[in-house]
Amino acid sequence: MGKSFEQYQKQKLISSYFSVILSIALVLFLLGILGLLVINTKKMADHFKEQITISIFLKDEAKESEIDQLQKNLLQEEHTKSAVFVSKEDAAKQHSEEIGEDFQNFLGYNPLKNSIDVQLRADFVTPQEIDSLATNLAKKTYVEEVSYDKPLVGLLSENVKRISFWILIASGILTFIAILLINSSIRLSIYSKRFIIKTMQMVGATKTFIRRPFIWMNIKLGILGALTALAALTGALYYLDQNFPELELFKDLEQLGILYGAIFVLGILISLISTFFATQRFLNLRTDELYY
Numbered sequence: 001m002g003k004s005f006e007q008y009q010k011q012k013l014i015s016s017y018f019s020v021i022l023s024i025a026l027v028l029f030l031l032g033i034l035g036l037l038v039i040n041t042k043k044m045a046d047h048f049k050e051q052i053t054i055s056i057f058l059k060d061e062a063k064e065s066e067i068d069q070l071q072k073n074l075l076q077e078e079h080t081k082s083a084v085f086v087s088k089e090d091a092a093k094q095h096s097e098e099i100g101e102d103f104q105n106f107l108g109y110n111p112l113k114n115s116i117d118v119q120l121r122a123d124f125v126t127p128q129e130i131d132s133l134a135t136n137l138a139k140k141t142y143v144e145e146v147s148y149d150k151p152l153v154g155l156l157s158e159n160v161k162r163i164s165f166w167i168l169i170a171s172g173i174l175t176f177i178a179i180l181l182i183n184s185s186i187r188l189s190i191y192s193k194r195f196i197i198k199t200m201q202m203v204g205a206t207k208t209f210i211r212r213p214f215i216w217m218n219i220k221l222g223i224l225g226a227l228t229a230l231a232a233l234t235g236a237l238y239y240l241d242q243n244f245p246e247l248e249l250f251k252d253l254e255q256l257g258i259l260y261g262a263i264f265v266l267g268i269l270i271s272l273i274s275t276f277f278a279t280q281r282f283l284n285l286r287t288d289e290l291y292y
Helices: 002-049 064-076 088-099 103-107 127-138 150-191 194-202 207-243 253-284 287-291
Strands: 053-058 080-086 115-120 143-147
Touching: 002 150, 002 207, 002 253, 053 127, 064 080, 064 115, 115 127, 127 143, 127 150, 150 194, 150 207, 150 253, 194 207, 194 253, 207 253
Parallel strands: none
Antiparallel strands: 053 115, 053 143, 080 115
């Protein structure tokens, strides 16, 4: 009978520890996913920004030396990611492929212009920067026109700011919820030992002595929960990288290392703080209050 009860208590204790580890792991995993989203929001926004093309259409009388010099000057600018010369013949060929027929046979000539397609670095893709660049380029005597999708640039800048703001709000809310959930799990596990805590206190044990084993145990559980969350996060990262290689999730290992470190430390800190306050609460209760 005694052995059966001891076995039951042991199983109950293991189940309690497992539930704490699982709670910590799930919450930290969700925080890790949100952290990845925060990190990659800028990366994805930068990717879309750098796809915007500024087309500099050149006059037919533009000299080859002028075109080459303009292209070289653009490539030397810090804001330029690429500057590619597109001849009118290449442009006509590409346009014919897009529409499925050779429009030159219908018109009898090629109405397109030689051009330089410029793509800027993401930090410089703002309505003000592009407008200033387009204005300066249009002043050149051999430039016919400077064209880009102005509404798209404005819309992209506004949406990136809006999305970044709401992701930060969501991060704050989820972090607060994570702390509450982990705290609740730890408090429940300590609640089952409230009589042991009070018995130790009644025989003269100090609060620090009573609190210490609970803190160390829950720090260990926090570490296990954090490691479990990091293992799951690594699996999710690998899956996403295999299916969406263009995201380059493993490219910036420094940021990933910071995220992993933050999750690990957060698991320990929340466990430590929650255990301290949970044990403190039961240490301060009177004996008759333990039954409520």
